[in-house]
Amino acid sequence: MSIPAITPPQRLLMGPGPISADxxxxxxxSAGLxxxxxPAMTTWMTQTMELYREVLRTRNEATLLVDGTSRAGIEAALVSxxxxxxxxxxxxxxxxxxxLVEIAERCGAEVHTIGTDWGTVFTPEQIEEAVGRVRPRLVALVQGDTSTTMNQPLEGLGEICARHDALLYVDVTASLGGNTFAMDEWGVDAATAGLQKCLAGPSGSAPLSLSPRAREVVLSRRHVEAGIADGTPGRGTRxxxxYFDLAMILDYWGEARLNHHTEATSMLYAAHECARLLVEEGMDAAVARHHLHGRAMAAGAQGLGLRLFGDQEHRMNNVLAVHIPEGVDGDAARTALLEDYGIEIGTSFGPLHGKVWRIGTMGYNARKDAVLLTLAALEQVLRAGGVPVTGGGGVGAAQEVYADAAGAATEAAR
Amino acid sequence: MSIPAITPPQRLLMGPGPISADxxxxxxxSAGLxxxxxPAMTTWMTQTMELYREVLRTRNEATLLVDGTSRAGIEAALVSxxxxxxxxxxxxxxxxxxxLVEIAERCGAEVHTIGTDWGTVFTPEQIEEAVGRVRPRLVALVQGDTSTTMNQPLEGLGEICARHDALLYVDVTASLGGNTFAMDEWGVDAATAGLQKCLAGPSGSAPLSLSPRAREVVLSRRHVEAGIADGTPGRGTRxxxxYFDLAMILDYWGEARLNHHTEATSMLYAAHECARLLVEEGMDAAVARHHLHGRAMAAGAQGLGLRLFGDQEHRMNNVLAVHIPEGVDGDAARTALLEDYGIEIGTSFGPLHGKVWRIGTMGYNARKDAVLLTLAALEQVLRAGGVPVTGGGGVGAAQEVYADAAGAATEAAR
Structure with missing residues (x-):
């Protein structure tokens, strides 16, 4: 067996994530371990905690990384x-x-759900009604769901949950960095993310934060491993x-520095740099950047005659879905885009499978050249697929958005 | 807040792992995502499966990576x-x-244990007696335990387990690549590892393999996620x-390519390269390299007057423990070694805490210059700590081992 080293083909990843890393x-x-x-490592761990507090807009002491992909973060929060x-x-x-249902069920929880059509979000009233009826210990929801591109408004939900004595968990994997998320202001008790969307990194590390209230719940179930026990008796239900025991992971990231897993050092380097770049840019500026390039991509898609999917008032800045034009083989077109132009856009799941493409503008790829290249290539692929498109219709519409934004910025600077 | 980019200090990691990566x-x-x-990604996934079959010496189809540190692999095997x-x-x-006890208990298992003094291993008879008495569904043990440096012989255990209708799980995190492991020949049903020891990579990815029998057990509990359900009804106990559902992870790595987590691409690149380098070297050659440098380090430590801990007949090739000399503050000496020479050696856990240092020669650091530098610096630190040492006693003894090995090789080549 002779297998060569990995030498990746050039790819511009414009799907719903993962995207091309910064x-x-x-x-x-690639830094040494x-x-x-x-002391260098524990300093970087402490810096990473500080950086993610800024990214998540929180003062939560309990802010750290779970060593796994974004769903590892979700499971760590829910199982703990x-x-x-x-x-x-x-x-x-x-x-x-x-x-979230699936993971909560496997934790042994009694799960109740409410639904809304794909492409829409919930009103606070709908959620409050359900909270009052179900009286849950925890409300778990997704802020930005790439499967529908929707961004669930979260203002007021923390207050509703607190009033009904429920904890509020939010999965911000797909939204964080590209859409406003204010953990403390919104009263969110637990939030988890990943690096592979607007954070511009690879999948494999899950930032997580717990409010003091959520941290107390976790610590009330602290059981130190027999192999390193410090004599403190375990308490609460184990x-x-x-691996996902946040009470132990807190002891590892905290002052006690009790050994748990061996921190995934290279992924910590990545997570540290992702947050550092966002904080350096400023969280508001990062959101504004995603808003601009997301608008340009949406205008460009419409300029190519594509119809947007879902409630545009509540769409995430960083991903949009477009209806696949009548008569076009969606997967064949995606393959052509990938093979001929090196550009990836996304397919979709469940009720939308085969009906929409999903196009992302996030993280490092929330950039003008990435948007314009994608629109230029998509135009060619649509035309080759027999769709009547106006030459330059996509790129032109996007350029207008950029010109307007530049004009507004000049105006504002006067 | 202004936090600079991570620029690691120079470190030669000669502890029980993690060690300096290749x-x-x-x-x-650092390759692009x-x-x-x-198609490039799925090709690399398939190659990674092939490479780890070679590393683990198995033909198991179900050979893949779990996205997390080595204990993520352990938990995935046990919970599934x-x-x-x-x-x-x-x-x-x-x-x-x-x-292993701790994780199995959290899976809800009824755990029985047998023990042996730290620094010794079990005989097959001791294990067979316990298997006959307990009649377990699964026997779980560690091949190489860095806490004691012991390497448990595994020959015959698979046969014992098969005879008693038990599955055999082995954690090879610390031993794989530096000590012989023959999964199929020894009848091991499940094995998991990590990259941060003899595989010369960073922590954060856990190679895992299941025998056909173990795979059947896992598949008998297959439940596809509601979000991507294919209509197959779930079966068995969920x-x-x-995150650690190997039935779903097998669907992701297998032909079905059902979406589960988003593969940690950069860690897969690392895991692929770790295995590729080992396979290129040859597994026997890699074990022989660890044996040589481990012997040199052991001889060098004795040349410095240090006493080795544990049954040397059953020590792993890649790590040794030495008694901290009377009157020496073990942690202060380790700190001096780190701060003045940039070399890290390990402290220890449990009954050995404060009594021994652990010194590794593994992965990229199973190298002559790494061994000699460590011995040269350790000599200085011991002397500064008031221990009477013969100048050059450590390096000289190690050099003798290297000279003998070179002589034997020349002899063999004649």
């Missing part, structure tokens, strides 16, 4: 907060709501997972 | 194989045996974790 993040991962309790038999309410607006 | 592995991680179902109430036997010879 070259600075990739370079960060240090030991897991080296939920005990078997706990009631959970999941408002489902897309595929990742189903994932968390069902060792 | 620069080729670090470079592999591709989409998770890009064990149902609540199942009886498990764990022979404990060090800290990581306790970890696996308690979504």
């Amino acid at each position: 070259p600075r993040v990739l370079r960060a991962m 240090v030991g897991q309790f080296d 907060l939920l005990e078997p038999g706990d009631r959970v309410l999941v408002p489902i607006m897309g595929r990742f709501g189903h994932l 968390i069902r997972s060792n | 620069p080729r592995v670090l470079r592999a991680m 591709v989409g998770q179902f890009d 194989l064990l149902e609540p109430g199942d009886r498990v036997l764990v022979p404990i010879m060090g800290r990581f045996g306790h970890l 696996i308690r974790s979504n």
Whole structure:
């Protein structure tokens, strides 16, 4: 067997994520390793906690990384907060709501759901009605669900949950960095993310934060491993997972520095750099950037005659879905885009499968050249597929958005 | 807040792991990303499966990566194989045996243990006696436990387990690549590893393999996620974790390519390169390299007057423990080694805490210059700590081992 080293083909990843990582993040991962309790390492862990507090807009002490992909973060939050038999309410607006149900069920929770059509979001009233009826210990929902491109408004939900004595968990994997998320202001008790969307990194590390209230719930179930026990007796119902036991992970990231897993050092380097770049840019500026390039892509898609899917008032800045034109083989067109132009856009799941494409403008690829290249190539692929398109219709419409934004900026600077 | 980019200090990591990664592995991680179902990506996934079959010496189809650190691999194997109430036997010879107990208990298993003094291993007879008495569904043990440096012989255990209708799980995290492991020949049903030891990579990806028998057990509990359900009804007791559900992870790595997590692409690049380098070297050659440098380090330590800990007949090739000399503050000496020479050696856990140092020669650092530099610096630190040492005693003894080995090689080549 002779297998060559990996030499990736050139790809511009304009799907719903993962997207092309920022070259600075990739370079960060090639730095040499240090030991897991080296003073340099613990300094970077502490910096990483500070950086993600800024990214999540929180003062939560309990802000750290879970070593796994974004769904590892979700499972760590849910398995550590939920005990078997706990009631959970999941408002489902897309595929990742189903994932929360699935994970909460495996934690042994009694899961209740409410639904809304794909492409729409919930009103606070709908959620409050369900909370009052179900009386859950935890409300779990997704802020931005790439399967539908919707961005669930979260203002007011923390207050509703607090009033009904429920914890509020939000999965911000797809939305964070590209859409406003204000953890403390909105009263969110637990939030988890990933690097592979607007954070411009590779999948494999899951930033997580717990409010003081959520941290208390987790610590009330603290059981130190026998192999390193410090004599403190365990308390509460043991968390069902060792790897995702946030009480132990907090001891590892906190002052105690009790050994748990061996931190995934290179992924920590990546996560540190992702957050550092966002904080350097400023969270508001990052959201504004995603808003601009998302608008340009949407205008460009419409300029190519494509119809947008879903409630545009509540669409995430960083991803849009367009109806696949009548008569076009969606997968064949995506393959042509990939093979001939090196550009990837996304297919879709569930009720939207085969009906829409999903196009992202996020992280490092929330850039003008990425938007214009994608529109230029898509125009060619649509034309080759027999769709009547106006030459330059996509790129032209996007350029107008950029020109207007530049004009407005000049105006504002006067 | 202004936090600079991570620029690691120079470190030679000669502890029990993580160790300094091979620069080729670090470079592999800085390659650009591709989409998770890009034909290039699925090709690399298939290659990664092939490579780890070679590394683990198995023909198991079900050979893949779990996205997390080595204990993520352990938990994925145990939670997918064990149902609540199942009886498990764990022979404990060090800290990581306790970890297996801890994880199996959280899976709801009924855990039975046998023990042996730290620094010794079990005989097959001891294990067979316990298997006959406990009649477990699964026997779980560690091949190489860095906490004691012991390497548990595994020959014959698969046969014992098969005879008693038990599955055999082995954690090879610390041993794989540096000590012989022959999964199929030894009848091992499930094995998991990590990259941060003899595989010369960073922590964060866990190679895992299941025998056909273990795969059947996992598939008998297959439940596809609601969000992507293919109509196949779920069967058996649902696996308690979504993230670690090997039935779903097999669907992701297999022909079905059903979406589960988003593969940690950069860590897959690392895992691919780690295995590729080992296979290129040859597994026997890699073990021989670890044997040589481990012997040189052991001779050098003795040349410095240090006493080795544990049964040397059953020590792993890649790590040794030495008694901290009377009157020396072990942690202060380690700090001096780190701060003045940039070299890290390990402290220890449990009954050995404060009594021994652990010194590794593994992966990229199973190298002559790494061994000699460590011995040269350790000599200085011991002398500064008031220990009477013969100048050049450590380096000289190691050089003799190298000279003998070179002589033997020349002899053999004649």
